[in-house]
Amino acid sequence: xxxxxxxxxxxxxxxxxxxxxxxxxxxxxxxxxxxxxxxxxxxxxxxxxxxxxxxxxxxxxxxxxxxxxxxxxxxxxxxxxxxxxxxxxxxxxxxxxxxxxxxxxxxxxxxxxxxxxxxxxxxxxxxxxxxxxxxxxxxxxxxxxxxxxxxxxxxxxxxxxxxxxxxxxxxxxxxxxxxxx
Numbered sequence: 001x002x003x004x005x006x007x008x009x010x011x012x013x014x015x016x017x018x019x020x021x022x023x024x025x026x027x028x029x030x031x032x033x034x035x036x037x038x039x040x041x042x043x044x045x046x047x048x049x050x051x052x053x054x055x056x057x058x059x060x061x062x063x064x065x066x067x068x069x070x071x072x073x074x075x076x077x078x079x080x081x082x083x084x085x086x087x088x089x090x091x092x093x094x095x096x097x098x099x100x101x102x103x104x105x106x107x108x109x110x111x112x113x114x115x116x117x118x119x120x121x122x123x124x125x126x127x128x129x130x131x132x133x134x135x136x137x138x139x140x141x142x143x144x145x146x147x148x149x150x151x152x153x154x155x156x157x158x159x160x161x162x163x164x165x166x167x168x169x170x171x172x173x174x175x176x177x178x179x180x181x
Contacts, residue, residue, distance in 0.1 A: 002044035003108055004086040005128075006079035007034065007060065009094035010051045010068035015174045021056075025097050025179050031056065033097030041104035044086050048094070049075040073142035080139045089136075090128040091148055098168035103128065107162060115157035116148075119169040125152065125161075126169030 009031065013020040021031040035058045038046060046060035051068045063082045065075050076091060083089055088111060090104065107117045107130045117130040129148055131139060138151055152159055173179060 001088065001108070001111075002086045003041075003088050003090070003104075003130075004044045004083050005038060005046045005060075005090040005092050005104075006076065006083070007038070007046065007048040007092045007094050008072060008075050008079065009054065009056055010049050010065045010075045011072075011095065012051075012069065013095075016176065020173050021094055023173065023176070023179060025173075030097045030173050030179070031094050034092065034094050034099065035059075037099040037101070037103070038092065040101060041108075043104075045084060047079055047082050049079045049082075070143065071145035073144050073146045076147055077140050077142045080136055083136075086133065088130055088132045090130050092128045093172055095173045096127055096168070096171065097173065098166075098171045099128070100164060100166035100168045103164070103166075103169065106164075110160045110162050113158065114160040116152055116159045118152055118159060118161050119164045120161045121164050121167050121169050124170055125149070126164065127172075128169075 022029045048060045049063050049065050050056050052064045065078050067074050110117045115132045115134045119126040135151055
């Protein structure tokens, strides 16, 4: 099975007040922690959606979202549209530096027989979310601030919720205080 990743890194970081993806967390930028988590799984391809001119470097293909201010939906649709032939794709938020080790393999193992796999911690939906290619046509139509959650709760897809002991599937960085664990 070919599994890809779409890393959403085009947000404006208004609440953070500066470039949160490059903010220092234990001696490395926030986004580097996410890239390190990605390196623990063999992906068919990794595509990162960024704002025009954003200097993200790593083992991925960059796609610039000229309409990043339109919201996460436009970035997700753009990312999915840029994928090459793949069976499933993770939606990975670039501001989630606390992802647990092995989370990608764990979720892939729960995909057979389902359309979407969602990590869950203490009953709350988390990330990264794995979408089978069955979901791609609907993901391509996303716009505004609506992300993949609409598909998860729609009842139109077979969703497998996988419980995680780690709150890292929930924790993103929105404000400087979020860098402290």
